[in-house]
Amino acid sequence: MRDGSVTRKKINQAALELFARKGVAETTTRDIAGGASIAEGTIYRHYKSKDELVQSLFLSLYREQGDLLAARIRNETGIKEQIAVMINLFCHLFDENRPLFTFLLLTQHGQLESVSDEMVTPVSVLREAISRAQAAGQIRQADPDLLAAMVLGVVVQPAVFSVYGRLKQSYQDFNAELVQAAWGVLGLT
Amino acid sequence: MRDGSVTRKKINQAALELFARKGVAETTTRDIAGGASIAEGTIYRHYKSKDELVQSLFLSLYREQGDLLAARIRNETGIKEQIAVMINLFCHLFDENRPLFTFLLLTQHGQLESVSDEMVTPVSVLREAISRAQAAGQIRQADPDLLAAMVLGVVVQPAVFSVYGRLKQSYQDFNAELVQAAWGVLGLT
DNA sequence: GCTATAAGTGAGCGATCAATCACTTTAGGC
DNA sequence: GCCTAAAGTGATTGATCGCTCACTTATAGC
Structure with missing residues (x-):
């Protein structure tokens, strides 16, 4: 063999x-x-096919990012620190592996539907962190999916701009601003 | 003829x-x-070709949305009101024409590069509004492209979730939360 | 009504591409 | 050193799809 x-x-x-x-x-x-x-x-x-290659790549990479995020916030207790750590990880990841981000970005269409509800993903990790903070009274009551989406948007959309050349600096440079803005979305000062 | x-x-x-x-x-x-x-x-x-059809569709619709936004904020003077009006317009637009949003979303890849710098787009309208508010001392000094990207992310990412079935309500229902979050990103209370 | 011109038609062409398959190469177990 | 099974090869194939073209239809101007 x-x-x-x-x-x-x-x-x-x-x-x-x-x-x-x-x-x-x-x-x-x-x-x-x-x-x-x-x-x-x-x-x-x-x-078996090109489609299977695409789906296998997407699912394994998407899950991998979710696991990475989950491992990173396990040590942090406060929601503010968890948000900061997740954003910091994303900044590093994006600067070091833009093709990975770009691939996940443009294959989500058509692949996202093959993600099962139980799977650990970047989105599920973020949403659960927000849910826990809501239960602890640290974040206002609102649809946790909506809050997660808005925080995700704050972090991801500048990355999209970066991919298309509208923002040119290293993503690390935005770290502090992104954290500030994400806190602002969640009503944390 | x-x-x-x-x-x-x-x-x-x-x-x-x-x-x-x-x-x-x-x-x-x-x-x-x-x-x-x-x-x-x-x-x-x-x-002339399928490619030309795609590009023509994208550019005309993208510009159209930019013009709509620009017309709407012309009457508003404060940045908070401008943000609120833009988000309100987006909510209506999205609820009434999801295919339009979905099309713009998934054809931006590969089409966005054919957008000239002078063209009025949803992004340029938002960025200019933020720039003016910065000049007036209403928003902190930071890269206006970054601020525009973050605000855009807050509004657009939940719409992406909605397209993929993760958020199921009418987008109007999120209007107030979206405005609150967008203000939070820009440091407005 | 006649003509010119653009719009509309759809069978067919040529190119592309995912997938196959008969064959070759490699290496672990005996 | 031989056998076996999986890995690797690349020419071939069958299907798909964008686009063309010879032809028909409609209409505005005269």
Whole structure:
């Protein structure tokens, strides 16, 4: 038997970069094979179809980010600190791996529906943190999904602008402003 | 000569709905022709290519929304009122025409680069309003593009959640919360 | 009514691309 | 050193899809 795990990682890496740069529909299986320096047929030793590759990539990366966030806030008790830590992690992640963010951003359409309710995701981690803070009386009573969406928007939309070249600085530079704004959304001073 | 303007509108309407529902790449020119109840070849009497149709649709709708916003805040003087009026308009627009929002959302990738700097867009209107308020000392000094992005995120991200079924209520119901949060982002009480 | 011109039609073409499959290569177990 | 099973190959295929083109239909101006 041969070990295909290295090849699988090469496929995932090449696919991620190409999907982020050109979009999923515009990236052919030939492109992916070329980027990974393997034959086109090899892709199909690891994935049943291009669709399965896209879905597998999305779900594993999306869950991975959720797990990372959950691990980071486990040590923090106050909601303000949890928000700050999550935003800080996002800033680092985005600066260090823009293709990852871009891929998740533009494949959410059509993939988000395959996310089960029980799955740990960046969104679920944020919402649960907000829910706990509401139960503790630290945040006003309002739909926690709505609050989570608004906080997420504050952090993600500038990243979208950054991807499209409207904002040019390192994302770290925005860290303090983002935290301030996220607190403002939740009514924390 | 025959008048093709009705047919053109039917093409635009069918394309908008299909693009929003299935995505651009997944929508064929046959689909569009079927949706508009015309022959496939007729599309090419009005647009040179499918790409041109997508770009023309995006640019005209994006500009249209910018013009609408600009007209609405012209009467308002204070930044708080301007923000409130813009959010109110967005809520109405979204509830009444979700395909429009969905289309703009998922075609921004790849189309946003064809937007010239001089063009009036929802983003430019928001940024200019924030800039003026900064000049008047009503909002703290910070990158106006960043502030605009954060405010936009507060309003748009819940709409994204709504499109994907995570938030189910009418968007009007969120109006007050959205305004409160947007003010919070800008440090207005 | 005749003509010119643009709009509308849909079968068909050429290109593209995901997926297959017969074949080759590699390596762990014996 | 041989066997086996999985990994890797790449030419091929069948289907899809954007776009064309020869033709028909409608209408405004005369």
